[in-house]
């Protein structure tokens with residue numbers, strides 16, 4: 001790996017990189033199958049990624065014809081890294097076993113370890129015989145929609161494919177590793193004005209928020225619409241705020257501290273609700289919600305914007321869904337991609353049907369949506385939400401911080417990049433956009 005790293009850092013020509021021998025094994029952040037019961041009797045908060053995530057040597061798997069080896073310069077923590085590392089709601093080894101049954105190439109994924117990670121920025125080292133658009137030496141980002149293109153159900157919107165998976169969560173050989181194995185249709189150009197770590201944090205959260213806010217497959221927000229965004233300075237929220245502002249909408253960002261509120265104001269989000277300061281208690285006990293509290297939130301939104309939200313960007317799940325369904329405008333949409341606080345939801349259906357609201361499920365993004373979201377980053381119209389950077393060895397600590405909501409935006413992980421700040425090939429563009437690119441970094445340090 002040392003020779004490969006040096007060649008990349010010194011900008012070696014593609015032929016030189018392609019000629020370097022690949023290592024028999026590489027370092028990777030993994031969870032281990034023989035530890036999947038380690039937290040069995042603990043409550044979620046006590047399940048500790050620092051104990052379950054290890055950095056192990058992993059044998060390099062064979063490359064399928066439609067795949068590429070990518071030398072990962074940087075990666076990031078996603079909430080799915082947290083789910084995998086605390087083995088909730090299920091250990092991910094079951095996903096790998098299912099994939100293994102589908103094909104000879106799928107069988108490689110069923111291992112006693114799971115290489116985790118769903119975001120990467122790096123350099124292509126080798127491509128399989130069927131890959132046409134990418135070659136060794138290409139600087140890329142990797143999105144995490146993993147689809148079998150021989151599956152007919154993948155050929156309208158690939159997120160509808162019965163075979164659809166999230167790379168590094170439902171597949172092995174993900175991004176938190178010196179070498180990742182990705183399908184060619186996961187690769188996208190790396191933004192020239194960003195460092196490796198700034199490039200690495202975008203694909204998963206940026207693409208998810210693009211589909212939820214911009215795409216016809218999501219809520220397809222139009223100019224002047226009001227959008228309530230839970231967790232607006234978190235991973236997906238930070239990109240949702242940018243899409244709403246770019247599209248001429250009015251974001252109402254919900255956060256849980258004055259610092260996060262200040263960050264949102266600096267992004268240009270004027271309507272901010274500090275949910276802690278307001279002390280909302282949507283659940284009066286484990287089984288009972290308090291509609292008066294929903295009403296209080298609705299009043300606050302009207303006070304700030306003069307209207308009810310056309311769209312609610314929902315992901316906390318059990319804690320907030322009752323309130324989200326209540327506050328959405330008549331005819332509005334609640335769009336959800338997650339349920340961080342619990343997936344058994346409860347809301348008063350009368351507010352949904354009598355007011356003709358839509359509750360819509362949304363999940364990640366197809367290649368075209370991810371590509372568009374990546375293009376907007378490349379053009380400097382969407383900016384990375386990178387707040388802090390860790391080493392590969394500290395992946396468990398970074399996942400712990402996300403698990404306990406101690407972060408803003410996104411946490412980056414340096415893998416082959418020996419330090420921050422490398423990988424920029426358009427310094428002029430970077431200089432022009434520096435304040436926006438580094439906004440979350442200033443709040444995270």
Ligand code: NAP
Pocket residue numbers: 078079080204205208230231232233234235236237254255256257260275315316319320337338339340341362363364365402405409
């Ligand atoms: P994140 O960085 O942890 O941000 C989530 C934010 O939500 C937190 O910063 C927190 O903000 C807020 N929050 C957490 N618990 C809450 C609660 N009980 N009530 C109200 N707000 C709460 O995570 P993320 O990357 O944005 O991901 C959020 C969720 O979306 C995760 O469950 C993740 O798995 C899921 N996700 C799904 C997809 C998909 O494709 N389906 C893609 C990406 C993420 P404050 O404390 O500041 O309010």
